Amino acid sequence: MDTAVTAKKKWWAGGYSPFNVSYGKLMMWYFLMSDAFTFGALLIAYGTIRFSSTSWPDPNSVFRSFPGMGETNMPLVFVSLMTFILIMSSVTMVLAVHAGHMRDRKAVAKWLTWTIVGGIAFLSCQAWEWTHLFHEGAWWGRNPFPNTDGTVASTNFTNFFFTITGFHGLHVTSGVILNIVILANVLKGTYEHRGHYEMVEKVGLYWHFVDLVWVFVFTCFYLL
């Protein structure tokens, strides 16, 4: 983005970033890579324990509720809605980044606001799901759901579910807070004054990463 890329350019001769990105953006990428390993470690631990268990609860009979629908059996519907909300908020975030490239302050503020709304909606869904499961008797160290083969399940299932979705929810929470801070700066005109909206890109990267992790959490806990 800084300079036009020509074929003869000596990337490593000094004078500019050999990766053609700013320091902040590069470090955000490396942070996200390390965070990917954290989430990867958690999910692989979950996979190892699940592989080592002779039987495991069926996600379709655990996650089968929808707010306001009582005891209706609706597997996957609510979590699909949550996935849709998060993908949608990723779209509004990338639109905000795009508006930042155009230096359109109003559009950046609009799309960032929608991203924050999406993030809060996702967190509300998760809060409902956790509360619902809690009232069914599930929590760290407590698992009321039987294995598919009818035997009593260990608490591994709930421990991993609450730990990993909780860690992801924590990331969404900090993402929402970062987005709010950036929105405040956009409204104050900080980036207009600075001449670029790169901070929006950086929090955008973080936000997309949170969406990316959810894609894997969705598959590992609800589909497989």
Added chain:
Amino acid sequence: MEHTHTAAGHENAHSDSATKSIWRTFWILLCITMVEVGLAFLHLETGFPSRVFLNAIFVGLTVLKAFYIVAEFMHLGQEIKNLILTILIPLLLFVWFIVAFLYEGDSWKNMRKDLKPGTPQEAPKAPSKEEGHGHY
């Protein structure tokens, strides 16, 4: 990246195509998710794609979704090759992690099954007539 062009006409044309590709990615992600959920329901109703086959499809589609998010939404596809590689090559470790740990978990399960009290019935040894005559 192309937004260094500053001619107003260019800007608009670029803006349109960028927005278009954002929405295209959105529809791709939405469709993949709907296919996943659809297949899960198909399996619940008919049991048709067998569990192993279904799981393989789910993992494949998940990786595809991850690719679209990283390449399109995070614009990694537009960065220069060196940056792409410094991000992706370390992630190759995951291949080993996943294979090694899941193999470990599976073997743990097999040992659990085999070593459960009473599970491996002592193979009834047919007393052989020929051997064992006063040798010990």
